[in-house]
Amino acid sequence: MAETVARRGGLAVIPQDIPVDVVAEVLSWVKARHPVYDTPITLKPHSTVYLPYLQTDPVFFINHMTYVVRTAPGGGASSVAPAMRAALGDVDATIPVQALQTMDASMLDVVAEPRFQTRLLTTFSLLALLLAVIGTYGVLAYDVAERTREIGIRIALGAGTRDVRRLVIGRTLVFATVGIVLGSVGALAATRLLSRFLFGVTPTDPATFAGTAIVLVGAALGAGVVPALRATRVDPILALRQD
Numbered sequence: 001m002a003e004t005v006a007r008r009g010g011l012a013v014i015p016q017d018i019p020v021d022v023v024a025e026v027l028s029w030v031k032a033r034h035p036v037y038d039t040p041i042t043l044k045p046h047s048t049v050y051l052p053y054l055q056t057d058p059v060f061f062i063n064h065m066t067y068v069v070r071t072a073p074g075g076g077a078s079s080v081a082p083a084m085r086a087a088l089g090d091v092d093a094t095i096p097v098q099a100l101q102t103m104d105a106s107m108l109d110v111v112a113e114p115r116f117q118t119r120l121l122t123t124f125s126l127l128a129l130l131l132a133v134i135g136t137y138g139v140l141a142y143d144v145a146e147r148t149r150e151i152g153i154r155i156a157l158g159a160g161t162r163d164v165r166r167l168v169i170g171r172t173l174v175f176a177t178v179g180i181v182l183g184s185v186g187a188l189a190a191t192r193l194l195s196r197f198l199f200g201v202t203p204t205d206p207a208t209f210a211g212t213a214i215v216l217v218g219a220a221l222g223a224g225v226v227p228a229l230r231a232t233r234v235d236p237i238l239a240l241r242q243d
Contacts, residue, residue: 067084068103069084081100084097084100085097129215129216129219132179132216132219132220133219133220133222133223134223136172136175136176136219136220136223136224137223137224137226137227139175140168140171140172140175140223140224140227140228141226141227141230143168143171143227144168144227144230144231148234151164151167151231151234152234152235152236152237153236154167155234155236156236161232164228164231164232164234165228165229165231165232167231168224168227168228168231169221169224169228171224172220172221172223172224172228173217173220173221175220176216176217176220176221179216179220180213180216180217183212183216184209184213187209188204191203191204
């Protein structure tokens, strides 16, 4: 019986030979239970259903049963394994017992794939950030080289070191702002593709977008430091002699 169907009062196919009072008792029992689901990271409670074990198809469903045993503080899987095997052997000696592990180990198995995907995405994100910093530095360095005469004229007319730095840093912030705006639009368009990799955070989380924007601005400013320092060292006499 699907717990969601029972909780919401939906329709379900029930064999006609089951007495009404039995159906009412089963539905009441299901409604009184707490939501239970196997993999909360990949499945929501509404995606989980109860299915009779004897009616499962071993081709499409898991054909084994799992028991959870609470041990005393300090006890591990190795300490209770012999007792568990003996207890199951008393019920049916032909039942194979395998995959004994702690709850921590079981949780690690559940999060292994999402954790790998997260690390992979993080690695590619850091590489993309590094390439963005290198590209920003290259553009700014080229821009300063092309504007050497203009910077020299500005210095000759009285522009100070702070004014020249502000000129280059302002250019850097323009590049960063355009990139953040375009990147935010692309990120919002790709939220459906990335939603399955997220856990505990919404695809449009404002704090995440704000934090990303701050990191990108910081990276852009870091890339513009060297070109800004080079611009302040331009000799106006040499710059005017170039032409």
